[in-house]
Structures are given as C-alpha cells and as structure tokens.
Amino acid sequence: xxxxxxxxxxxxxxxxxxxxxxxxxxxxxxxxxxxxxxxxxxxxxxxxxxxxxxxxxxxxxxxxxxxxxxxxxxxxxxxxxxxxxxxxxxxxxxxxxxxxxxxxxxxxxxxxxxxxxxxxxxxxxxxxxxxxxxxxxxxxxxxxxxxxxxxxxxxxxxxxxxxxxxxxxxxxxxxxxxxxxxxxxxxxxxxxxxxxxxxxxxxxxxxxxxxxxxxxxxxxxxxxxxxxxxxxxxxxxxxxxxxxxxxxxxxxxxxxxxxxxxxxxxxxxxxxxxxxxxxxxxxxxxxxxxxxxxxxxxxxxxxxxxxxxxxxxxxxxxxxxxxxxxxxxxxxxxxxxxxxxxxxxx
Amino acid sequence: xxxxxxxxxxxxxxxxxxxxxxxxxxxxxxxxxxxxxxxxxxxxxxxxxxxxxxxxxxxxxxxxxxxxxxxxxxxxxxxxxxxxxxxxxxxxxxxxxxxxxxxxxxxxxxxxxxxxxxxxxxxxxxxxxxxxxxxxxxxxxxxxxxxxxxxxxxxxxxxxxxxxxxxxxxxxxxxxxxxxxxxxxxxxxxxxxxxxxxxxxxxxxxxxxxxxxxxxxxxxxxxxxxxxxxxxxxxxxxxxxxxxxxxxxxxxxxxxxxxxxxxxxxxxxxxxxxxxxxxxxxxxxxxxxxxxxxxxxxxxxxxxxxxxxxxxxxxxxxxxxxxxxxxxxxxxxxxxxxxxxxxxxx
Numbered sequence: 173x174x175x176x177x178x179x180x181x182x183x184x185x186x187x188x189x190x191x192x193x194x195x196x197x198x199x200x201x202x203x204x205x206x207x208x209x210x211x212x213x214x215x216x217x218x219x220x221x222x223x224x225x226x227x228x229x230x231x232x233x234x235x236x237x238x239x240x241x242x243x244x245x246x247x248x249x250x251x252x253x254x255x256x257x258x259x260x261x262x263x264x265x266x267x268x269x270x271x272x273x274x275x276x277x278x279x280x281x282x283x284x285x286x287x288x289x290x291x292x293x294x295x296x297x298x299x300x301x302x303x304x305x306x307x308x309x310x311x312x313x314x315x316x317x318x319x320x321x322x323x324x325x326x327x328x329x330x331x332x333x334x335x336x337x338x339x340x341x342x343x344x345x346x347x348x349x350x351x352x353x354x355x356x357x358x359x360x361x362x363x364x365x366x367x368x369x370x371x372x373x374x375x376x377x378x379x380x381x382x383x384x385x386x387x388x389x390x391x392x393x394x395x396x397x398x399x400x401x402x403x404x405x406x407x408x409x410x411x412x413x414x415x416x417x418x419x420x421x422x423x424x425x426x427x428x429x430x431x432x433x434x435x436x437x438x439x440x441x442x443x444x445x446x447x448x449x450x451x452x453x454x455x456x457x458x459x460x461x462x463x464x465x466x467x468x469x470x471x472x473x474x475x476x477x478x479x480x481x482x483x484x485x486x487x488x489x490x491x492x493x494x495x496x497x498x499x500x501x502x503x504x505x506x507x508x509x510x511x512x513x514x515x516x517x518x
Numbered sequence: 519x520x521x522x523x524x525x526x527x528x529x530x531x532x533x534x535x536x537x538x539x540x541x542x543x544x545x546x547x548x549x550x551x552x553x554x555x556x557x558x559x560x561x562x563x564x565x566x567x568x569x570x571x572x573x574x575x576x577x578x579x580x581x582x583x584x585x586x587x588x589x590x591x592x593x594x595x596x597x598x599x600x601x602x603x604x605x606x607x608x609x610x611x612x613x614x615x616x617x618x619x620x621x622x623x624x625x626x627x628x629x630x631x632x633x634x635x636x637x638x639x640x641x642x643x644x645x646x647x648x649x650x651x652x653x654x655x656x657x658x659x660x661x662x663x664x665x666x667x668x669x670x671x672x673x674x675x676x677x678x679x680x681x682x683x684x685x686x687x688x689x690x691x692x693x694x695x696x697x698x699x700x701x702x703x704x705x706x707x708x709x710x711x712x713x714x715x716x717x718x719x720x721x722x723x724x725x726x727x728x729x730x731x732x733x734x735x736x737x738x739x740x741x742x743x744x745x746x747x748x749x750x751x752x753x754x755x756x757x758x759x760x761x762x763x764x765x766x767x768x769x770x771x772x773x774x775x776x777x778x779x780x781x782x783x784x785x786x787x788x789x790x791x792x793x794x795x796x797x798x799x800x801x802x803x804x805x806x807x808x809x810x811x812x813x814x815x816x817x818x819x820x821x822x823x824x825x826x827x828x829x830x831x832x833x834x835x836x837x838x839x840x841x842x843x844x845x846x847x848x849x850x851x852x853x854x855x856x857x858x859x860x861x862x863x864x
Contacts, residue, residue, distance in 0.1 A: 316742030327859045328739035329746075352862035392777040393674035396662030400675075400773035407767065421753065426772065427746035431738040513673045516698035 174345060175245040176200070179238075179260055181207040184277045185251030186219045186226060187319035191351040193227035201226070202233040202241035204256055222323045239267045247273045247342070253464055254280030254367075257291055265298050273309040273339055275332070279366040280466050281473035288477040292359055311339050312359050314366040316427035318436065325350040331423045333362030354423060361410045361419030365428060367474065368409055370467030372402030373432035374442035375495050378505040381446020395433075397513060401491045402429055408488050412481055441465035446506075451499045471499055490515050520691060521591040522546070525584075525606055527553040530623045531597030532565045532572060533665035537697040539573035547572065548579040548587035550602055568669045585613045593619045593688070599810055600626030600713075603637055611644050619655045619685055621678070625712040626812050627819040634823040638705055657685050658705050660712035662773035664782065671696040677769045679708030700769060707756045707765030711774060713820065714755055716813030718748030719778035720788035721841050724851040727792020741779075743859060747837045748775055754834050758827055787811035792852075797845045817845055836861050 176192055178185045181203035192199045203211040211232050213220040233241035242248060242264065252260045257278045274295065282294045292312055299308045311334035322328055329352045332343050340355045347353045356362065375398050383391040406429070407420045420426065432438060437458065444454035451468075458465055475496055478485050486493055491512055497503040522538055524531045527549035538545045549557040557578050559566040579587035588594060588610065598606050603624045620641065628640045638658055645654045657680035668674055675698045678689050686701045693699045702708065721744050729737040752775070753766045766772065778784060783804065790800035797814075804811055821842055824831050832839055837858055843849040 316739055316746065318738055321736060321739040324733075324736065326733075326737050326739050327743060327856055329743045329859060329862050347862075350859070352859045354862050387670075387672075389781050390667060390670060391672050392664055392780045393662055393667040393672050395780070396773040396777040397673060397675045397769070399776045400662065400767075400769050403772055404767060421746075421750060421767075423743070423746050426749055427742040430745045430776075431742040434738045434741070435735050510673055513675060513696070513698045516675050516693075516700050 173198075174247050174342070176247045176249060177202055177242045177245040178249040178251055179241075179264070180204055180250065180252035180256065180278075181210045181214070181219075182251065182253070183221045183319035185249070186210075186214075186222050187322040188249055188251060188277070189226050189230045190323050191346055191348045193229050194348045195345055197345065198231075198245075199227075199229065200231045200233055200241045200245060202238060203235055204252055204260060205235040206256070208234060222320060224323060238263060242268065242272070245272075247275065250274065250276040250278055252278055254278055254282060254291070254466055254469055255464075258282050258284065258294065261295055261298060265302050271303060271306045271309065273311075273336075273342065275311045275313055275339070277313050279314070279363075279370060280470045281367060281477055283473060288473045288480070290360070290363055290477075292363055307336075309336050309339055310334065310359065311336070312363040312366070314362040314424040314428055315354075316423060316431035318431055322351055328352065329354060329423055329427070331356060331362055331419075333357070333359040333419070333424075335359060356416070356419055356422060356424075358416040358419045360413055361415030361417075362424045364410050364413055364415055365406055365420055365424035367470050368406050369402075369425065369429040369432050370438045370465075371471050371474065371492065371495060372398075372406065372429055373436065373438045374445070374465070374467045374471070374499070375402065375491065375509065376433035377439035377442020378446035378498070378509060380439065381443035381448075382506050383446075384443075385447075394509075398491065398509065399429065399433060401512065405489045405491055408485070409478070412485055437463050437465045438467035441468060445498065451502065468499065471496060519544075520593050520688070522593045522595060523548055523588045523591040524595040524597055525587075525610070526550055526596065526598035526602065526624075527556045527560070527565075528597065528599070529567045529665035531595070532556075532560075532568050533668040534595055534597060534623070535572050535576045536669050537692055537694045539575050540694045541691055543691065544577075544591075545573075545575065546577045546579055546587045546591060548584060549581055550598055550606060551581040552602070554580060568666060570669060584609060588614065588618070591618075593621065596620065596622040596624055598624055600624055600628060600637070600812055600815055601810075604628050604630065604640065607641055607644060611648050617649060617652045617655065619657075619682075619688065621657045621659055621685070623659050625660070625709075625716060626816045627713060627823055629819060634819045634826070636706070636709055636823075638709055653682075655682050655685055656680065656705065657682070658709040658712070660708040660770040660774055661700075662769060662777035664777055668697055674698065675700060675769055675773070677702060677708055677765070679703070679705040679765070679770075681705060702762070702765055702768060702770075704762040704765045706759055707761030707763075708770045710756050710759055710761055711752055711766055711770035713816050714752045715748075715771065715775040715778050716784045716811075717817050717820070717838065717841060718744075718752065718775055719782065719784045720791070720811070720813045720817070720845070721748065721837065721855065722779035723785035723788020724792035724844070724855060726785065727789035727794075728852050730789075731793075740855075744837065744855065745775065745779060747858065751835045751837055754831070755824070758831055783809050783811045784813035787814060791844065797848065814845065817842060
C-alpha cells in the first residue's frame with residue numbers, strides 16, 4: 173500500500189488531500205516554514221485557504237518535522253511555490269536515505285545560483301548528486317485545476333507527465349469520480365504549459381482591468397485574440413524546448429490557460445495592472461493579503477531562459493514580449509496589447 | 519475600385535459595414551425578406567440589432583431589390599443565417615450574369631434536398647450549374663468575431679479561408695486598425711471550425727446554467743475540461759474532413775470557441791438548458807425575441823454529415839454525442855456532461 177506525503181500546505185497541497193484521502197491513501201501534509209499558520213489552523217479544524225476542514229485521515233506536520241513527515245512514505249507530492257522549490261527539495265534530498273516517487277505540482281522556473289532552470293531539471297540534478305545510481309522517479313502535474321474546485325468535487329481533469337511506467341500506472345490510485353487524470357510521457361510539455369499559462373493569463377486579466385468596468389462583456393473579440401495568441405506562443409515554446417506540441421492541446425495548455433484566464437491570482441494581478449496600478453504596487457498589494465502571482469516570477473525568469481533556449485525565439489513570441497514590457501518595463505497595458513493586433517496583416 | 523454588396527442585414531452583415539466603410543469602399547447592404555424591419559429602422563437612423571447608426575455611406579436595399587443591390591458591385595459578402603443561405607444564394611445565382619468574388623460569413627450546414635452539405639460545397643455546385651467555365655471565387659470567414667464588437671472598434675482578428683490569391687490579397691482592403699485579418703488556404707478548416715464552435719459553446723452555456731446561480735466562478739475546472747475537449751473534437755472533425763488541424767489553432771477554432779463560450783446566442787441557448795428549460799422551449803423562447811441559436815441546427819444537421827464523413831468518427835467525439843443526446847434526446851445536462859469526465863482514466 174502506497175503512503176504519501178504532500179509538501180506545502182497551501183491551496184494545491186491542501187486540495188490534493190481530498191482525492192488522495194477519498195482513495196483511502198495515507199496522507200501526511202507537511203507545511204513549509206511559511207505555512208506554520210496554515211497548519212495551526214488545520215489543527216483547529218479549518219484549512220484557511222480552502223476555507224474548509226481537510227479529510228480526517230490527513231496527518232499534519234510542521235516544517236521542523238520534514239524527516240518525520242516523509243520517512244514512512246514512498247510517494248512525495250510537492251506543492252510549494254516555485255520560489256520555495258529549491259530550498260524545500262534540497263532539504264528533502266538532504267534528509268532522505270532511500271528513493272521516492274516524486275510528483276510535483278510546482279509551476280515555474282528556479283534560479284539556481286544565477287542560472288534559470290526548469291524545475292524538473294534542477295530536481296534531477298539535485299537527486300543525482302546524492303543518488304547517482306538510482307532512477308529519478310519524476311512526474312510534473314498540470315492541466316486545468318483550481319485547487320478550491322478539487323476540494324468541492326467539481327469535475328476536473330489533470331495531466332500527469334512522466335516517463336516512468338510505474339508512476340503512470342500509479343495515477344489510477346489518485347483519481348476519483350470527479351478528479352480525473354490523463355497521462356503523457358512529455359514532462360517538458362506539461363511543465364512549460366503550467367509555467368507559461370501563468371504569464372499569458374496575466375494579459376487576460378489586464379483586459380478585464382481595462383474593459384470590464386465600462387464594457388462588461390464587450391471585449392471578447394480582444395480577449396479571444398489574446399487567448400489564442402497565448403496558445404500559439406506556448407506551442408512554440410514547448411516545441412522549441414523539445415516538448416510535444418500535442419501536450420498543449422491535451423489539457424496542459426488550452427484547458428489550463430482557460431481556467432487561469434477565468435479566475436485566480438495571475439489573472440487578478442493582470443487586472444490590477446489593467447486598472448492602472450503599477451506592477452510593483454500590484455505585487456505588494458497581493459502579497460500583503462498572502463497571495464502570490466507566480467506568473468510575475470515566471471515572466472522575469474523565463475525571459476533569460478527563453479533566450480538561452482533559442483536566441484531568436486522572442487521574435488515568435490510578440491505577446492510574451494508585450495507582457496514583459498508592461499510588467500517589467502512599465503509600459504501601458506492597453507497601448508501595448510492593442511499593438512499586438514498589428515502583427516496581423518492589414 | 520472594388521464595390522461591395524453585403525447580403526443579410528442582421529448582426530454580422532450590419533457590423534461588416536463598419537470596417538468596409540472605414541476603408542472608403544462603396545457598400546450596399548441588402549436585407550433578406552426577413553430583414554424588412556431592420557432596413558426600415560436603418561433608414562430611420564438606427565440598426566436595431568447593433569443599436570447604433572450604420573456608416574453614412576452605406577446604401578440600403580430591401581429584399582425586392584436584390585438585383586439592384588448587386589448589379590454594380592464585384593464583391594459579395596454573405597451574412598445570412600445558415601437557414602437562409604440556400605434560398606439567398608440560389609436567388610443570387612439566378613439574377614447574376616457575371617462573376618463575383620464571394621466572401622461568406624454564414625456558418626453551419628445546408629440541407630440540400632435531404633442531403634446535408636457544407637456551405638462552400640453547395641455554393642460551388644449552384645455556381646457551376648450556371649457558370650460552368652468560370653472560376654468559383656470563394657472565401658469562408660471565421661475567427662473570434664462578435665459583430666457588436668466590430669461596430670465598436672474592439673481589437674479583433676478574423677480568419678479568411680480562400681484558395682484564390684486575388685481574394686487573399688483583397689483582404690488587405692477590408693482590414694482596419696482594429697479589424698485585423700489573417701488568411702489561410704484551408705477553406706474547409708475555417709468553415710468547420712465556425713460551424714462546430716456553435717455546437718460546443720452550447721455545452722459551455724449549459725455549465726453556466728447549472729452552476730452560475732449557486733457557484734459563481736467555482737466550476738472553471740469543469741468548463742476548461744469541456745472547452746479543451748471541444749477543441750480536441752473540432753480538430754478531429756477538421757482532420758477527418760480533409761482540412762488542416764493547424765487552422766483550429768489559428769484563431770478559427772480556439773479563438774472562436776473562446777469568444778462564443780463567453781457570450782452570444784449559442785451560449786445563452788445552452789444556459790437555458792442548464793437551468794432546466796427544455797430544448798424546444800428554449801429554442802422558442804429565443805426565437806420569440808428574434809434570436810436564433812445556429813448551433814441547434816448545426817447539431818441536428820451535422821450528426822448526419824459526420825456519419826457520412828466517417829462512420830466511426832462519433833466514437834472519437836464523446837462530447838458531441840453528449841450534446842446531441844441532451845438537445846435532441848432530452849437527456850439531463852449535468853448527468854451527461856459529468857459522464858464525459860469518465861472517458862479519462864480512473
């Protein structure tokens with residue numbers, strides 16, 4: 173019988189306890205050093221982000237108890253933010269003395285001593301540094317999954333990318349009536365779709381900020397243009413990085429950008445910008461209420477990563493460049509986004 | 519200098535006058551026998567669907583004056599409903615004695631004496647019956663374009679499918695600062711995306727009807743699943759019919775399903791069903807306020823067309839089949855749509 177530890181007790185870590193507990197799997201939920209209050213609150217009965225109690229069977233662990241949280245499990249889900257990935261995964265590798273199956277929900281890029289890397293790449297490096305002769309058992313998880321909705325049994329499909337047949341089969345143990353799983357061996361594709369949808373959804377949010385107050389529902393041509401261009405660019409990125417463009421169509425890209433464009437923290441961050449709030453002020457405003465817009469970091473980090481991938485790729489990513497200019501060079505959202513349409517023939 | 523007639527004075531016919539007039543093209547707007555009140559109202563100053571005046575330069579024609587409306591033009595835009603296509607296009611072929619460039623905005627299928635056909639196919643048949651030695655100059659128009667938004671200069675991209683180089687170049691005369699055009703030679707792909715997005719957007723509307731009243735914003739995992747599955751199925755249909763799957767990604771499919779899922783008549787029709795209104799009652803309710811859900815006809819007609827294309831294709835289109843069962847076999851929306859997720863592995 174498999175036993176599971178989930179690292180990171182925020183939205184996604186908390187939400188994943190629901191399908192896993194429904195399948196009668198033993199689940200340890202470990203909070204990072206930033207999650208102490210969440211664990212406190214869960215102890216008292218309510219997950220403060222999900223605003224409901226976690227399943228009774230879930231065992232809670234504070235950050236100081238990482239070793240205890242993982243010592244008797246064989247599967248580790250990682251649900252920390254991209255910022256937290258490197259410190260948490262390094263600590264995991266430090267304390268473990270056997271192999272695990274790693275499933276990661278973290279989305280984005282990691283800064284490894286100044287070099288921007290995909291998460292699966294840095295994780296594999298850290299793993300092999302210690303376990304040179306072991307197999308690195310890894311899956312990147314993506315797809316249109318809002319954590320709150322998992323905890324409410326809204327029908328959901330997630331995509332698990334793994335090259336490991338045993339892990340692919342394992343996914344059947346995680347899925348439930350409402351939480352369904354599709355699998356692919358395209359880890360890179362899943363990983364990049366998950367990361368970049370956070371970037372493109374910020375542009376969708378900007379349109380909401382610009383138009384919603386005055387033109388409720390009257391800017392769908394524009395939002396569809398941005399949405400579709402986002403998918404085109406995510407496909408190009410996935411293809412350039414050696415992933416499979418089919419993955420973009422298989423829930424990791426289209427479905428996930430859809431859900432992220434309808435609601436969530438990255439859309440909200442974009443909306444604030446569309447309303448005229450400066451990127452720095454918007455970022456601080458969200459952080460002060462404990463919300464992190466991952467897309468902001470992905471945007472910052474991925475510019476460098478994209479250039480290292482293919483120095484000419486930015487010419488094929490006009491929307492990415494516009495989002496970058498708006499958020500990191502303080503350009504005006506409406507003017508820049510309107511400019512996008514000029515790439516199509518007149 | 520090109521001169522243009524637009525046939526059909528509803529939403530889309532009316533809206534297209536804006537970019538064309540902005541480009542100083544001479545535009546005749548002809549109303550069908552169902553559009554007499556629209557032309558009346560336009561004469562008095564206001565297009566009743568778009569709720570605003572058309573450009574001053576537009577010449578208005580009643581249905582009795584078809585010959586006059588088209589005799590001195592060389593380009594004909596067709597903006598009638600799919601139901602109206604066959605009678606209108608037959609009449610056009612009957613009264614003309616020279617060749618034209620045809621651009622069609624009509625989306626869906628046509629019932630030609632019991633045989634269901636794509637619009638471009640039946641149009642070409644009618645054309646060659648009379649002009650056996652002429653070239654049939656045809657373009658099918660698609661993409662994420664809500665008519666009201668064109669008339670308000672919301673940034674828009676449309677895709678024109680044509681195999682005719684002269685017509686491809688002509689599109690530069692139609693586009694404006696806000697109305698942009700991309701082109702493809704994949705007429706079939708554009709045509710099928712335009713038709714089928716109306717079918718799949720009805721399912722998106724159903725979810726709104728089911729969940730919105732009680733769970734505002736809390737069903738995005740589900741709507742993303744349906745949205746993505748819709749795109750997967752549209753790609754399969756386009757591929758099976760000899761179109762290019764790339765067209766689905768190039769605004770004709772993804773962008774257009776996005777806009778149609780956010781608002782519009784097909785989404786509304788679905789929403790009524792999701793709220794428990796029967797398909798017949800919903801259809802009559804909308805018709806009584808002068809609104810036609812094209813997706814309803816496309817669904818009805820395309821089942822037969824799909825079977826004639828490839829007898830096994832329905833196995834690859836589970837969502838299409840579910841929508842069909844809900845709308846034409848009175849199955850319950852929530853149960854059926856939830857059933858869709860069961861196709862993904864548990």
